[in-house]
Amino acid sequence: MLALVLKDLYEQRTNILFFLAFPALGYLVGPPLYGAFLILLPWSIAIRATYAEDRGGLEFLCSLPFSRNQIVTAKFLLVLLLLLLGVGEVVLVSALPPLEGTQPVPDQALWVMPVTVAGFAAVLTGAFLNLFFRIGYIRALNYSRLLALLPLALLIPQVQQIVLKSGVQLFLTSDPRRLALWVLAGSLVVYLALLLDARRVFGQKDIA
Amino acid sequence: MISGRSWRGYWSREVWTVTLETAMETGAALTMRGVSKRYRGSRTWALRDLSLEVPRGYVMGLLGKNGAGKTTLIKLACGLLKADSGDIRVLGADPERSGPELRRFIGYVSEAPQLYNNLSLRWLAGFVAGRFPAWDEAYFRQLLRRLDLRDHLGDRFGKLSKGTKVKFALALALAHRPKVLLLDEPTSGLDPAARREVLSVLLEALRDGETAVVFSSHITSDVEKIADFVTIIDRGRVLLTEDKETLLNRVVRAVLPREAGEWLERLGEEGPVIHWQMGRRRITALIGDLDEFEALYPRALPRPFDVTRMNLEDIFVALTDAREE
Numbered sequence: 001m002l003a004l005v006l007k008d009l010y011e012q013r014t015n016i017l018f019f020l021a022f023p024a025l026g027y028l029v030g031p032p033l034y035g036a037f038l039i040l041l042p043w044s045i046a047i048r049a050t051y052a053e054d055r056g057g058l059e060f061l062c063s064l065p066f067s068r069n070q071i072v073t074a075k076f077l078l079v080l081l082l083l084l085l086g087v088g089e090v091v092l093v094s095a096l097p098p099l100e101g102t103q104p105v106p107d108q109a110l111w112v113m114p115v116t117v118a119g120f121a122a123v124l125t126g127a128f129l130n131l132f133f134r135i136g137y138i139r140a141l142n143y144s145r146l147l148a149l150l151p152l153a154l155l156i157p158q159v160q161q162i163v164l165k166s167g168v169q170l171f172l173t174s175d176p177r178r179l180a181l182w183v184l185a186g187s188l189v190v191y192l193a194l195l196l197d198a199r200r201v202f203g204q205k206d207i208a
Numbered sequence: 209m210i211s212g213r214s215w216r217g218y219w220s221r222e223v224w225t226v227t228l229e230t231a232m233e234t235g236a237a238l239t240m241r242g243v244s245k246r247y248r249g250s251r252t253w254a255l256r257d258l259s260l261e262v263p264r265g266y267v268m269g270l271l272g273k274n275g276a277g278k279t280t281l282i283k284l285a286c287g288l289l290k291a292d293s294g295d296i297r298v299l300g301a302d303p304e305r306s307g308p309e310l311r312r313f314i315g316y317v318s319e320a321p322q323l324y325n326n327l328s329l330r331w332l333a334g335f336v337a338g339r340f341p342a343w344d345e346a347y348f349r350q351l352l353r354r355l356d357l358r359d360h361l362g363d364r365f366g367k368l369s370k371g372t373k374v375k376f377a378l379a380l381a382l383a384h385r386p387k388v389l390l391l392d393e394p395t396s397g398l399d400p401a402a403r404r405e406v407l408s409v410l411l412e413a414l415r416d417g418e419t420a421v422v423f424s425s426h427i428t429s430d431v432e433k434i435a436d437f438v439t440i441i442d443r444g445r446v447l448l449t450e451d452k453e454t455l456l457n458r459v460v461r462a463v464l465p466r467e468a469g470e471w472l473e474r475l476g477e478e479g480p481v482i483h484w485q486m487g488r489r490r491i492t493a494l495i496g497d498l499d500e501f502e503a504l505y506p507r508a509l510p511r512p513f514d515v516t517r518m519n520l521e522d523i524f525v526a527l528t529d530a531r532e533e
Contacts, residue, residue: 011327060322060323060324064336064339
């Protein structure tokens with residue numbers, strides 16, 4: 001299975017390096033870019049890696065001595081690895097002293113924001129991978145795009161009010177660090193469920 | 209006037225004789241019994257109640273029109289597809305359930321091999337080599353030299369021509385010395401030089417007589433060159449399975465006098481004539497078994513009649529056309 005993860009990392013090396021440059025840019029521009037980076041890194045790499053599988057890689061892998069479970073798990077493992085890498089980099093860059101003329105990173109943003117966003121990124125990418133193994137690349141990509149647009153719903157005033165009343169108030173009143181950990185734990189549970197479901201479905205699927 | 213008869217009765221008697229006997233002696237590498245497969249959303253069966261055997265050390269040439277079920281058959285044997293019903297055994301194991309362990313002994317080359325465009329051939333070879341305990345690095349290098357691939361090792365897979373991709377996929381499939389080699393139209397779309405190269409490497413690789421091969425192709429001359437026996441499938445069913453030489457000697461085209469028409473009508477479905485056509489002066493007949501035909505041919509009818517030997521392509525076209533009629 002490690003061979004499969006390494007294969008994806010090596011194949012996507014240029015794209016990964018490109019996305020890892022984002023936090024450096026965030027250091028100059030400000031924390032919001034970190035969030036975008038944490039979502040984009042695993043999601044985009046997963047999309048690119050599955051594109052290669054869709055083009056014939058999957059058939060090639062399935063004809064080699066790999067089990068279907070290994071193939072699915074390796075993809076989910078890759079995403080976790082990228083998330084870990086991303087969160088680590090964001091935490092590291094956020095801890096740097098602010099540049100002259102830029103806003104210092106709020107203490108809360110130092111790891112609460114990366115951890116919370118990583119949870120959303122894990123669910124988003126996990127859902128994409130699940131759909132990829134279930135219904136194929138194109139449809140998975142379309143559904144996943146819709147899911148990625150979900151945060152834009154916050155721009156709708158009615159949604160904004162509901163969120164402000166419930167989630168954010170809860171976030172502000174309770175201990176944000178503890179809440180972030182709960183969000184992350186919940187996301188990882190969903191991620192694991194998506195992985196297990198993808199394994200079950202892909203194990204029965206035709207590689208046509 | 210055009211007249212035709214069903215050949216079904218005749219062929220059904222012959223289908224198993226050659227392969228089953230040989231399989232009993234040597235042990236079958238691939239067995240399919242009553243296998244049916246229908247793709248999701250499709251109304252037609254890709255394979256319907258198909259049965260066949262490939263003995264160890266034999267090359268089966270798989271012929272069939274587009275959509276006959278050749279690729280489905282190969283993918284089922286490789287475990288890429290799940291059969292709706294029936295039993296499949298590769299080296300005695302079920303490819304669906306045995307998983308990675310069985311695939312260590314299988315080599316597979318698809319019609320248009322698509323590996324990873326961003327990875328170099330060197331990296332891909334290392335990746336594949338790590339999966340097969342029996343990988344023979346010296347043999348792999350020999351294959352690269354033989355297939356003119358050494359200069360491409362640093363190239364990315366996506367930059368290669370179709371011929372080079374096929375040759376590289378073939379080298380990967382052969383280097384771990386598989387017991388079963390599944391080749392899905394590996395020579396289609398290749399230029400004549402590349403085709404010849406691929407075939408000669410295959411023939412060399414199969415000299416040891418250990419590997420069972422399923423070689424599917426539209427190019428009947430390739431099948432004629434490489435196969436020990438031939439299986440023709442049509443609309444998901446086996447039309448014929450027979451030793452190549454026997455088939456080429458047995459199936460002939462004969463030109464008969466018009467007087468033979470009445471006798472041919474009487475001969476019925478169980479006779480050795482697969483199909484016949486009445487012309488103005490003569491009858492053209494596709495004979496399934498020349499020896500049997502000569503033995504049955506009435507003495508009262510004019511002799512001799514003209515017999516033309518057919519190549520595999522002629523036989524394939526004649527048989528599939530006869531079935532359609």
